Amino acid sequence: MRDKLKIGITGGIGAGKSSVSKFLEVLGYPVYNADERAKELVVADPEVKAAIINLLGEQAYLEDGSYNRQWVGQQVFADDQLLKSLNHIVHPAVAKDFQKWSGRQASTLIFKEAAIMLEHGKDLVGVDYIVAVVAPEQERIQRIRKRDAFRSEAQIHQIIRNQIPEKDLKAKADFLIDNADHSAVIPQVNSLLHSLSRIIQA
Numbered sequence: 001m002r003d004k005l006k007i008g009i010t011g012g013i014g015a016g017k018s019s020v021s022k023f024l025e026v027l028g029y030p031v032y033n034a035d036e037r038a039k040e041l042v043v044a045d046p047e048v049k050a051a052i053i054n055l056l057g058e059q060a061y062l063e064d065g066s067y068n069r070q071w072v073g074q075q076v077f078a079d080d081q082l083l084k085s086l087n088h089i090v091h092p093a094v095a096k097d098f099q100k101w102s103g104r105q106a107s108t109l110i111f112k113e114a115a116i117m118l119e120h121g122k123d124l125v126g127v128d129y130i131v132a133v134v135a136p137e138q139e140r141i142q143r144i145r146k147r148d149a150f151r152s153e154a155q156i157h158q159i160i161r162n163q164i165p166e167k168d169l170k171a172k173a174d175f176l177i178d179n180a181d182h183s184a185v186i187p188q189v190n191s192l193l194h195s196l197s198r199i200i201q202a
């Protein structure tokens with residue numbers, strides 16, 4: 001019997017990580033959203049903020065101190081090296097923050113949602129198993145065009161190019177959730193929870 005099981009939820013842009021995470025939250029499970037927390041930490045953590053300004057310049061922040069996401073996104077998604085350097089600053093801070101957060105959770109089963117996960121390995125990300133949410137690339141592009149009107153189609157392709165290819169994601173993940181437009185996700189999440197509860201009780 002395990003005292004805590006940490007599960008990573010990952011997937012490419014528009015695959016449906018947040019939709020699956022929201023469903024888990026509705027069921028009462030704690031979910032740490034790494035993408036959201038990263039955007040808070042780049043403002044709240046003075047060391048992270050200084051390192052980002054050193055990397056990208058003052059323009060990374062707006063006059064009111066908020067993170068200039070749109071501008072930063074334009075810079076880093078078009079430049080692999082710059083994205084790597086930004087990851088190098090942000091990811092260790094997120095890993096530390098996740099560790100603190102998980103220590104505060106009473107639940108046996110907790111989740112961490114993040115875009116970047118299999119690129120780093122389970123140990124570094126601090127999870128025991130990884131769930132990949134997948135959907136066909138064309139459907140993902142259509143969803144993002146609808147959700148993020150400010151993003152050009154070129155940027156969506158740049159982001160996809162910077163994420164792990166779906167065939168590698170499928171091969172490396174411990175569990176898969178197929179979130180194609182017409183697939184039923186809720187029964188898959190229920191079956192995942194059933195498998196995880198068996199692991200906890202083993």
Ligand SMILES: CC(C)(COP(=O)(O)OP(=O)(O)OC[C@H]1O[C@@H](n2cnc3c(N)ncnc32)[C@H](O)[C@@H]1O)[C@@H](O)C(=O)NCCC(=O)NCCS
Pocket residue numbers: 012013014034035038068069070072073076083086087090091094114115116159162163
């Ligand atoms: C580059 C930033 C400013 C863009 O912000 P913006 O609000 O425009 O986009 P958003 O965060 O919604 O991301 C858009 C898509 O790109 C994906 N994405 C985000 N960061 C990365 C990354 N480092 N590598 C690959 N894909 C990424 C997201 O999952 C999403 O699918 C922001 O994503 C960022 O600071 N990323 C670096 C930190 C990071 O790696 N976060 C994710 C995991 S901790």
Ligand SMILES: Nc1ncnc2c1ncn2[C@@H]1O[C@H](COP(=O)(O)OP(=O)(O)OP(=O)(O)O)[C@@H](O)[C@H]1O
Pocket residue numbers: 011012013014015016017018019020115143144147179180181182183
């Ligand atoms: N099965 C589905 N059919 C149609 N639209 C969907 C489906 N699942 C999610 N969407 C929509 O697609 C968009 C992307 O979903 P979601 O935000 O959950 O993906 P994500 O993997 O978290 O994306 P990102 O990496 O960009 O944060 C959202 O607008 C969501 O409402």
